[in-house]
Amino acid sequence: MSKTHTRREVLGHAARGTALAGLGGLTGLLWLKANATFAWSINAQRCINSRLGAVGVDVCERCSTECVLALSAVRAVNEFKSCGRCYVCPAYFKITSAVGPDGLPTEKVCPRDAIKREAIGWIDPDDPANNFYDYTIDETLCNGCGRCVLECKEPAGLGSIRLEVRHDTCLDCNRCAIAQACPEDAFDRPEPA
Amino acid sequence: MKYQPAHTIGGRGSAPDQFARALRGVALDGAGRLYAVGDSAVKVFDADDALARQWPTDRPGECVAVDRSGRVWVGEREQVEIFDSQGGLTDTWRDPGQLGLVTAIGFAGSDVFLADATARWVRRYDQGGRLLNNIGDRHRKGGFHIPNGVVDFAVDDEGILHVANPGMHRVERYSPDGTLLGRFGRFDGRDPEGFPGCCNPTNLTVDDQGRVIVSEKAGPRVKVYDPEGQLLEVVADDVFDPTAKNMDLVVDSRGRIFVADTATLEIRVFEPTGSEATA
Amino acid sequence: MPRCASLGTVLPRVAGPGLLLVLVLFGVSGPAAAQEHVEYERPVDVAPTEDTIGEGYVTPEVQRPRPRAAAWQIADVVLLAAALGVAAWLAIWRRQRGWLVALTTACLLYFGFYREGCVCPIGSTQNVAVALVDHTYAVPHYVIALFVLPLVAALFFGRVFCAGVCPLGAIQELMVLKPVEVPRRLDKALGWLKWIYLGTALYYAVLPAIERDFVICRFDPFVGLFRFTGAAWLLMVGGAFLVVGIFVGRPYCRWLCPYGALLSAFSRYAWRPFSITPSRELDCGLCQSACPYGAIEERRAVRTSCFACGRCYRSCPVHHAETPESVVPAAELAGRPPEAAP
Numbered sequence: 001m002s003k004t005h006t007r008r009e010v011l012g013h014a015a016r017g018t019a020l021a022g023l024g025g026l027t028g029l030l031w032l033k034a035n036a037t038f039a040w041s042i043n044a045q046r047c048i049n050s051r052l053g054a055v056g057v058d059v060c061e062r063c064s065t066e067c068v069l070a071l072s073a074v075r076a077v078n079e080f081k082s083c084g085r086c087y088v089c090p091a092y093f094k095i096t097s098a099v100g101p102d103g104l105p106t107e108k109v110c111p112r113d114a115i116k117r118e119a120i121g122w123i124d125p126d127d128p129a130n131n132f133y134d135y136t137i138d139e140t141l142c143n144g145c146g147r148c149v150l151e152c153k154e155p156a157g158l159g160s161i162r163l164e165v166r167h168d169t170c171l172d173c174n175r176c177a178i179a180q181a182c183p184e185d186a187f188d189r190p191e192p193a
Numbered sequence: 194m195k196y197q198p199a200h201t202i203g204g205r206g207s208a209p210d211q212f213a214r215a216l217r218g219v220a221l222d223g224a225g226r227l228y229a230v231g232d233s234a235v236k237v238f239d240a241d242d243a244l245a246r247q248w249p250t251d252r253p254g255e256c257v258a259v260d261r262s263g264r265v266w267v268g269e270r271e272q273v274e275i276f277d278s279q280g281g282l283t284d285t286w287r288d289p290g291q292l293g294l295v296t297a298i299g300f301a302g303s304d305v306f307l308a309d310a311t312a313r314w315v316r317r318y319d320q321g322g323r324l325l326n327n328i329g330d331r332h333r334k335g336g337f338h339i340p341n342g343v344v345d346f347a348v349d350d351e352g353i354l355h356v357a358n359p360g361m362h363r364v365e366r367y368s369p370d371g372t373l374l375g376r377f378g379r380f381d382g383r384d385p386e387g388f389p390g391c392c393n394p395t396n397l398t399v400d401d402q403g404r405v406i407v408s409e410k411a412g413p414r415v416k417v418y419d420p421e422g423q424l425l426e427v428v429a430d431d432v433f434d435p436t437a438k439n440m441d442l443v444v445d446s447r448g449r450i451f452v453a454d455t456a457t458l459e460i461r462v463f464e465p466t467g468s469e470a471t472a
Numbered sequence: 473m474p475r476c477a478s479l480g481t482v483l484p485r486v487a488g489p490g491l492l493l494v495l496v497l498f499g500v501s502g503p504a505a506a507q508e509h510v511e512y513e514r515p516v517d518v519a520p521t522e523d524t525i526g527e528g529y530v531t532p533e534v535q536r537p538r539p540r541a542a543a544w545q546i547a548d549v550v551l552l553a554a555a556l557g558v559a560a561w562l563a564i565w566r567r568q569r570g571w572l573v574a575l576t577t578a579c580l581l582y583f584g585f586y587r588e589g590c591v592c593p594i595g596s597t598q599n600v601a602v603a604l605v606d607h608t609y610a611v612p613h614y615v616i617a618l619f620v621l622p623l624v625a626a627l628f629f630g631r632v633f634c635a636g637v638c639p640l641g642a643i644q645e646l647m648v649l650k651p652v653e654v655p656r657r658l659d660k661a662l663g664w665l666k667w668i669y670l671g672t673a674l675y676y677a678v679l680p681a682i683e684r685d686f687v688i689c690r691f692d693p694f695v696g697l698f699r700f701t702g703a704a705w706l707l708m709v710g711g712a713f714l715v716v717g718i719f720v721g722r723p724y725c726r727w728l729c730p731y732g733a734l735l736s737a738f739s740r741y742a743w744r745p746f747s748i749t750p751s752r753e754l755d756c757g758l759c760q761s762a763c764p765y766g767a768i769e770e771r772r773a774v775r776t777s778c779f780a781c782g783r784c785y786r787s788c789p790v791h792h793a794e795t796p797e798s799v800v801p802a803a804e805l806a807g808r809p810p811e812a813a814p
């Protein structure tokens with residue numbers, strides 16, 4: 001009785017030792033290449049809405065529709081320093097809509113009216129075309145639908161607007177629903193350089 | 194007057210008469226030879242579109258012009274190189290601290306006009322390279338609105354400058370001393386009469402009857418306006434690569450229009466139909 | 473109390489391996505700096521500058537909130553290790569249910585509702601699998617730690633992770649109100665499902681990147697509840713699991729959880745698992761009907777399927793008298809089998 005008990009114990013120790021060693025080896029193996037942080041981000045070079053050369057394509061809205069959050073964690077971001085601050089911004093105005101009496105298109109691109117247009121700097125009192133305008137995206141409204149991003153792209157815009165993941169709202173889902181749905185494989189957890 | 198696409202010259206490739214990476218400017222000389230700059234070279238095509246000559250430039254060429262004596266001026270970043278008609282370098286103009294990216298060159302009388310895309314206005318020099326005045330600097334917004342990145346202008350036979358002000362959707366006319374003489378154009382995204390998008394027209398040229406031929410980007414299009422600013426003709430709106438932008442253009446004495454497609458690196462030639470000209 | 477080893481002597485033994493592992497490894501390499509944005513350059517020289525705009529215009533800053541600090545990742549791992557240690561100590565040394573419930577609640581609040589479920593050891597199985605087959609895929613240190621620590625703990629003490637640390641287990645654990653017995657053969661048969669699920673998950677994880685899918689995360693029925701958002705049908709499935717869980721103890725854990733499959737395999741060789749011993753318990757068999765998970769066979773806890781919830785001690789006449797009633801929530805009292813009623 002006590003002999004079998006001991007054998008069982010010995011076998012148990014052996015099995016446990018083996019398993020521990022296996023886990024240790026696995027950990028070491030993974031540790032060797034472990035370096036990534038788990039922040040999802042959008043590769044703007046790949047996203048169809050901002051990728052250079054992808055002209056005449058349909059807007060990809062998956063960033064706004066797929067996120068597990070009710071209001072997606074993705075926002076459009078205007079990188080002000082590279083914005084042309086145009087009088088008629090194709091990302092703000094639906095430039096194919098009818099022109100109103102003020103000489104500007106009557107419809108806007110953003111379905112949620114999240115972009116604010118504001119004349120900046122010295123204001124020409126006589127000629128609104130002679131002003132620069134800031135286009136500021138209201139992050140409480142934007143849901144990352146990508147329409148403005150698609151419009152503000154070479155050759156029409158300067159590509160100053162792009163989609164970004166807002167890390168303060170993103171839940172860092174292990175399986176990001178957008179990453180799974182992104183047709184361009186642009187949603188990524190980048191490795192540190 | 195209708196136009197039809199006749200043929201193309203160049204294209205993307207490594208052959209001598211092709212362009213590897215860039216095609217930025219086109220010009221014609223008095224004998225009808227076509228000059229094109231791209232990469233870092235000037236290529237001269239004779240009347241049969243065969244490559245006649247080519248020579249390298251110091252920096253990538255942004256624009257090219259041929260003056261009345263046949264000298265070839267190439268605008269580059271912060272300098273202008275002047276070659277004789279055989280490609281021998283005769284002079285290099287620099288104006289440190291002043292002259293930035295030169296994107297168009299024109300002549301009237303003894304004046305040389307250089308479009309400076311860094312300062313966003315046109316500079317007027319004398320033949321000796323002395324700065325006389327700037328054109329467009331009276332816009333308090335620091336010159337022309339060029340989100341597209343280039344200032345383009347053309348000088349007509351009377352020495353009047355026609356400058357594209359794309360951000361304001363206008364063509365503006367200036368006297369050499371910088372006085373605004375007039376302007377035409379308005380924004381419209383549907384009506385071809387207006388200029389669409391954020392910033393159009395990007396480039397223009399003037400023919401000997403004072404008609405203004407403009408090119409647009411997004412979507413690329415070439416149109417002809419009469420001297421009063423009335424639309425005469427849409428030359429082409431469907432043949433260019435959709436990503437082409439800042440397409441330089443030039444018109445010859447027979448009314449043929451040469452447009453540099455900056456995406457496919459081809460020079461597209463459009464002929465007036467029903468004219469006596471044959472390519 | 474001779475049979476209750478003091479926290480001071482047990483905790484080092486319990487939490488020691490895990491904590492040491494984490495601290496040493498983090499100390500060696502440290503979590504990598506976060507790179508949240510891929511390089512993206514567009515020409516800025518054609519944009520008007522502050523000078524040309526004039527009137528003292530200042531280019532607005534673009535706000536870019538950073539991801540959670542690396543310190544929080546370390547905190548998560550340390551908390552996980554500590555919780556595993558405390559769970560083991562409570563279940564195996566203190567032999568007490570009440571405090572286990574408190575621990576379960578705390579872990580549910582932190583790992584579930586506060587951390588909102590991601591990344592968890594269950595899902596990390598897929599990350600580890602991908603990292604093993606795809607040389608371009610790297611998992612951060614803390615995910616490796618999340619994956620390994622509960623398994624190491626299982627090798628020593630059995631499924632203490634399931635006892636009170638796993639938020640998925642915790643939310644089900646607190647729902648067990650009127651458990652009914654599942655026929656043993658059915659229970660056993662359903663238990664195979666988790667292995668099938670594990671296999672399926674691994675299969676989808678090791679597919680080439682473009683077809684890869686993390687099915688465990690995709691069909692996680694509870695994560696949406698932690699976040700108060702998610703696909704409607706999954707929220708409903710989660711709710712259904714909880715409702716079923718009132719009568720059938722921890723259905724996801726017993727029959728579906730892929731990580732539970734791994735844990736049960738590892739706990740087979742546990743050094744000192746949760747146990748019902750004749751020397752410390754009465755050996756009367758009352759506990760057998762107290763276990764809502766069918767994990768007591770022949771008056772002994774089956775180490776591979778026991779979640780170390782401690783209900784058996786509560787029903788044991790020996791322990792019963794000592795249980796501090798004050799810490800037992802009302803739901804818990806209601807769920808107590810009649811044998812254990814005071």
Ligand code: SF4
Nearest residue numbers: 076110142145146148
């Ligand atoms: S991404 Fe969509 S919602 Fe956001 S600002 Fe652009 S158009 Fe509006």
Ligand code: SF4
Nearest residue numbers: 083084086089152157
């Ligand atoms: S199109 Fe883009 S670059 Fe141009 S004004 Fe609009 S946001 Fe700025």
Ligand code: SF4
Nearest residue numbers: 067170171173176177
């Ligand atoms: S990780 Fe989750 S929260 Fe973040 S963007 Fe993806 S789906 Fe949305």
Ligand code: SF4
Nearest residue numbers: 047048060062063182
């Ligand atoms: S899903 Fe992909 S392609 Fe679509 S908008 Fe998002 S990042 Fe761009």
Ligand code: SF4
Nearest residue numbers: 634638641725729732
């Ligand atoms: S069986 Fe799975 S879900 Fe349940 S407690 Fe254990 S690890 Fe968590």
